[in-house]
Amino acid sequence: MPKITQAKIAILATDGYEQLELTQPLEKLKAAGATVHVVSLEAGQIKGWDKDHWGDNVAVDKTLSEVSVSDYDALVLPGGQINPDTLRTDDKAVAFIRDFYNSKKTLAAICHAPWLLIEAGVIRDRDVTSFKSIKTDVTNAGGRWHDQEVVTDQALITSRNPDDLPAFIAKIIEEVEEGRHEQRQAA
Amino acid sequence: MPKITQAKIAILATDGYEQLELTQPLEKLKAAGATVHVVSLEAGQIKGWDKDHWGDNVAVDKTLSEVSVSDYDALVLPGGQINPDTLRTDDKAVAFIRDFYNSKKTLAAICHAPWLLIEAGVIRDRDVTSFKSIKTDVTNAGGRWHDQEVVTDQALITSRNPDDLPAFIAKIIEEVEEGRHEQRQAA
Numbered sequence: 001m002p003k004i005t006q007a008k009i010a011i012l013a014t015d016g017y018e019q020l021e022l023t024q025p026l027e028k029l030k031a032a033g034a035t036v037h038v039v040s041l042e043a044g045q046i047k048g049w050d051k052d053h054w055g056d057n058v059a060v061d062k063t064l065s066e067v068s069v070s071d072y073d074a075l076v077l078p079g080g081q082i083n084p085d086t087l088r089t090d091d092k093a094v095a096f097i098r099d100f101y102n103s104k105k106t107l108a109a110i111c112h113a114p115w116l117l118i119e120a121g122v123i124r125d126r127d128v129t130s131f132k133s134i135k136t137d138v139t140n141a142g143g144r145w146h147d148q149e150v151v152t153d154q155a156l157i158t159s160r161n162p163d164d165l166p167a168f169i170a171k172i173i174e175e176v177e178e179g180r181h182e183q184r185q186a187a
Numbered sequence: 188m189p190k191i192t193q194a195k196i197a198i199l200a201t202d203g204y205e206q207l208e209l210t211q212p213l214e215k216l217k218a219a220g221a222t223v224h225v226v227s228l229e230a231g232q233i234k235g236w237d238k239d240h241w242g243d244n245v246a247v248d249k250t251l252s253e254v255s256v257s258d259y260d261a262l263v264l265p266g267g268q269i270n271p272d273t274l275r276t277d278d279k280a281v282a283f284i285r286d287f288y289n290s291k292k293t294l295a296a297i298c299h300a301p302w303l304l305i306e307a308g309v310i311r312d313r314d315v316t317s318f319k320s321i322k323t324d325v326t327n328a329g330g331r332w333h334d335q336e337v338v339t340d341q342a343l344i345t346s347r348n349p350d351d352l353p354a355f356i357a358k359i360i361e362e363v364e365e366g367r368h369e370q371r372q373a374a
Contacts, residue, residue: 016268053241081203085268085299089320112272119323133276136306140327 005033007073007176012039012064012093016082019048019055020162021110025076026058028169034176037061037072041090049080064092074176075100079111079131079161088119098122101156106175108157110168114138117156127153129160155181192220194260194363199226199251199280203269206235206242207349208297212263213245215356221363224248224259228277236267251279261363262287266298266318266348275306285309288343293362295344297355301325304343314340316347342368 009029013022022038029036040046040060048055075097077084087093098120101107109117114130115137117123124142129151138145149164150157155175159168175181196216200209209225216223227233227247235242262284264271274280285307288294296304301317302324304310311329316338325332336351337344342362346355362368 081268081272085320088323115324118327133272136275137302137324137327140305140324 002073002176002179003033004029004173004176007034008071009034009036009074009076009172009176010039010062010067010072011036011076011078012087012096013046013078013083014040014086015047016049016080016086017046017078018080018083018111018162019050020165021078021080021113022048022058023056024162024165025078025108025169025172029076029172032173037067039064039067041087041093049082064090064096067096069096069099069103069105072100072105074106074108074172076172077107077109077113077116079109079113081112084113084115088116094119104155104180106155106157106172108159108168108172108175110159110164111161114143114158117141117143117158122156126156127151128156128158130158131161189260189363189366190220191216191360191363194221195258196221196223196261196263196359196363197226197249197254197259198223198263198265199274199283200233200265200270201227201273202234203236203267203273204233204265205267205270205298205349206237207352208265208267208300209235209245210243211349211352212265212295212356212359216263216359219360224254226251226254228274228280236269251277251283254283256283256286256290256292259287259292261293261295261359263359264294264296264300264303266296266300268299271299271302275303281306291342291367293342293344293359295346295355295359295362297346297351298348301330301345304328304330304345309343313343314338315343315345317345318348 045057101122111131118141150167232244288309298318305328337354
């Protein structure tokens with residue numbers, strides 16, 4: 001079982017991620033001792049969304065074509081209205097998320113990021129939550145939706161909004177330290 | 188059968204509508220002789236989204252609490268990533284759309300606005316299109332998705348993106364002049 005201090009964690013996002021939903025996991029998981037990479041479609045920087053306006057940029061550490069599922073112990077998907085709606089149209093991003101799910105390692109999505117779980121086809125019959133606006137999309141995709149700050153189903157971790165970040169991040173650390181979830185069924 | 192010059196048309200939106208998807212129907216339907224009202228959740232102005240940044244404001248003519256389905260011959264729903272995601276969390280907005288659908292009058296949604304048709308529960312077994320990113324949400328909700336500039340199913344009109352606006356607006360005028368679609372089944 002990996003300690004969080006030995007863990008490698010990817011955060012996959014593009015422009016329009018809800019700022020705190022990327023920066024908080026990045027800072028807190030690094031502070032806990034993990035190696036954390038911001039992964040995106042292209043090299044350079046990506047632009048955050050701060051409640052109702054464009055926010056700060058963050059540096060991209062790796063592009064999707066430079067990484068593979070085996071490089072990481074966990075994958076974190078920030079939300080925002082814009083970021084996951086854009087990412088879900090990228091076949092490589094969706095395939096990476098699906099492959100990560102099938103690897104049985106920790107996969108965490110917050111806010112609007114469960115749209116990416118829908119697109120990857122990995123949400124059916126899973127216990128999950130999401131931002132309230134996409135509850136119908138989640139349930140139509142076969143997810144069992146719960147109004148809780150964090151829902152965990154076989155190392156698939158979901159939360160509702162930025163207020164849930166402390167519970168979301170704590171659960172990521174806990175699940176990474178538990179290791180692979182062999183009982184998770186393939187999609 | 189109402190002529191377009193006698194028609195009253197509502198455009199329902201809030202902040203973050205894709206700018207051309209509100210302003211073009213507003214201008215073109217007015218130019219065709221229709222009375223067109225911008226309807227929103229609150230009085231004042233709402234703010235457009237211009238591709239990748241906040242755009243121009245438009246004045247709200249009526250709030251949702253000031254209007255009823257019987258006031259209008261057609262309802263137009265602009266898209267954008269932000270506007271429909273916000274509107275779908277408003278019970279009154281969703282009920283208005285559902286009631287409009289059940290009135291068998293012309294209902295038109297473009298780009299990301301079919302999320303509102305999903306939320307209103309009126310898309311099952313209907314032929315529709317949408318912005319490509321939400322195709323999976325549309326099909327999971329039971330819609331039959333087509334990659335066409337405009338799809339019409341019993342006066343339910345849908346288009347994919349701003350490039351489709353000329354065909355979208357022409358079809359709204361055509362369907363308004365055809366009148367109610369009595370064969371449309373209730374949701």
